[in-house]
Amino acid sequence: MTAVTRSDDIAVLANPRAGRGRHRGLLPAVLDRLGAGGRPVRLLPATTAGEAEAACHRAIAEGAAALVAAGGDGTVHCALQAVAGGGTPFGVVPAGTGNDFAAGAGVPPDPLGAAEAIAAALRDGRDHPLDLARVTTAEGGVRWFGAVLAAGFDAIVNERANRLPWPRGPRRYDLAILLETARLRSRPYRLVLDGEDRSFEGVLAAVGNCPSYGGGLRICPGADPADGLLDVVVAAPLGRVALARLKPRLRRGTHVTDPLVTTYRAREVRIDTPGIIGYADGERLAPLPLVIGCEPGAVRLLR
Numbered sequence: 001m002t003a004v005t006r007s008d009d010i011a012v013l014a015n016p017r018a019g020r021g022r023h024r025g026l027l028p029a030v031l032d033r034l035g036a037g038g039r040p041v042r043l044l045p046a047t048t049a050g051e052a053e054a055a056c057h058r059a060i061a062e063g064a065a066a067l068v069a070a071g072g073d074g075t076v077h078c079a080l081q082a083v084a085g086g087g088t089p090f091g092v093v094p095a096g097t098g099n100d101f102a103a104g105a106g107v108p109p110d111p112l113g114a115a116e117a118i119a120a121a122l123r124d125g126r127d128h129p130l131d132l133a134r135v136t137t138a139e140g141g142v143r144w145f146g147a148v149l150a151a152g153f154d155a156i157v158n159e160r161a162n163r164l165p166w167p168r169g170p171r172r173y174d175l176a177i178l179l180e181t182a183r184l185r186s187r188p189y190r191l192v193l194d195g196e197d198r199s200f201e202g203v204l205a206a207v208g209n210c211p212s213y214g215g216g217l218r219i220c221p222g223a224d225p226a227d228g229l230l231d232v233v234v235a236a237p238l239g240r241v242a243l244a245r246l247k248p249r250l251r252r253g254t255h256v257t258d259p260l261v262t263t264y265r266a267r268e269v270r271i272d273t274p275g276i277i278g279y280a281d282g283e284r285l286a287p288l289p290l291v292i293g294c295e296p297g298a299v300r301l302l303r
Contacts, residue, residue, distance in 0.1 A: 009040040010122070011059035013052055013079050015071030015096070026111050030070055030093055033115035037123035039065055049078055049283075056082035064088060066122050066302060070111070072096015073147060073213075077281035080132065084144040084298050089127050091118035091302040097215055098282060101146040104210025104225055105130055107303050114303070121302040129297035130225045133209045135278075136293075137286040144298070145280035148213035148220060151271055151288060152187075152204040152235070153243070156180050158279045181244075186237035189273045190289070193232065193266035200262075203243070204235035207269050207292050211253065213282065221253025222263065228296040232264040268293045 012034065014027055035041040044059060046052035052075070059067055060082050069079040070093035083090045093114045094102035106128075108114045121127060135143045150158065161176035189205055191198045206213070208220025208231040223231040238246065238260060249255040256263050272289035279285060 008063055008065050009042045010034050010066050010068060011042050011044055011056070011064040012068045012070055013044045013046065013056055013075060015052075015075040026095070027070065030095075030111055030115045033112055034068060034091075034119050036116070037119040039122065049074070052078040053081050060086060060088050066091055066118070068093060068115075068118060068302075070095055070115075073098045073100050073281040074283055076101050076146060077283045080144045080146055080281075080299065083300075084132050084134070085295065087300065089122060089300045089302050091115075091121075093118070098213070100148065100212045100215065101210055101281065103212060103216070104147060104223070105301055105303070107301075118302045127300040127302050128226075130299050130301050131209055131228060131294050131296050132225075132298035133207065133230060133280070134293045134295045134298070135280065135285060136291040138289050139286075141286065143280065143285055145209065145285075146225070146299075147208070147210040147281050148223075149207040149278055149280040149285070149290075149292060150205075150213065150219075151273070151276055151278045151290070152202070152206065153180065153184065154204070154206070154214070154219075155276055155279045158282070158284070159277050162284065181240055184238075184240055184243065187273045187276070189234070189271065191232075191234065192270040193264055194268055198234075198264060200234055200236065202234055202236045203238050204233070204261075205271060205273075206233045207231070207271070208233070209294070217250040218253030219250060219255075220263075221256060222265075228294055229265045229267060230269055230292060230294045232266060232269055234262050234264075236260045236262075266294075 044055040066089040068091040069076045092102045208223035211223045220231040269292040
């Protein structure tokens with residue numbers, strides 16, 4: 001058996017390209033604030049998502065006092081795969097375009113303020129247990145997410161956007177929405193909530209641990225990452241006009257009052273429909289079917 005090296009430092013996974021690079025110059029100051037409590041701070045080397053996850057797992061195995069994700073929801077998603085279900089405290093410095101997990105978890109929105117709060121919480125031995133969603137794929141793989149899993153029209157848009165070579169940035173998603181709206185059709189969903197069949201025909205299905213995705217779209221406005229439950233939002237068949245009318249209401253979360261939208265809460269969600277690849281925290285996850293369970297207190301958040 002190989003002995004585990006105890007580093008007892010603060011390991012930081014940072015994405016300098018998060019938020020289209022607008023916080024890149026803040027990273028040295030963020031690292032200084034994190035180290036204000038007296039612990040050494042170590043920046044984890046990674047150039048791909050796979051390398052980022054591997055670096056986080058190594059930092060945990062080496063005994064890091066805390067793991068901090070400095071970036072957007074994609075960076076947080078990578079780090080959560082290492083800290084989920086373990087005892088290592090976790091901090092988030094929101095520096096992405098979305099920051100939906102950070103917002104739902106009550107993290108200060110200012111990156112430097114968030115770094116100061118992490119250092120203070122670690123120094124004082126104070127953390128907040130929060131829920132995470134544990135996803136089991138059809139092949140038996142396990143992934144975790146903190147914010148929202150999309151399994152409907154929004155997931156289809158993400159998949160199309162990832163295949164488009166042009167344009168770059170947010171306009172790529174605008175084009176994907178336009179292309180997929182023209183092909184909009186409802187699908188038969190097999191949905192089982194805590195053993196109860198809630199299958200439906202529709203175009204939208206989202207499972208939320210936190211309220212928002214996509215940079216503040218409150219798809220699951222009632223979701224609370226500390227209540228031990230997942231919020232599920234589904235929509236019946238919608239035409240293109242009805243979908244267009246519903247979209248502006250997502251920012252406020254008032255879409256859930258529409259008679260074509262139904263909300264549920266459950267500890268376990270089983271969902272399946274043909275031809276959909278689920279996206280969680282904005283990241284490509286796996287094709288449906290998926291089993292999603294709420295794991296209370298799966299992460300110890302520093303804030």
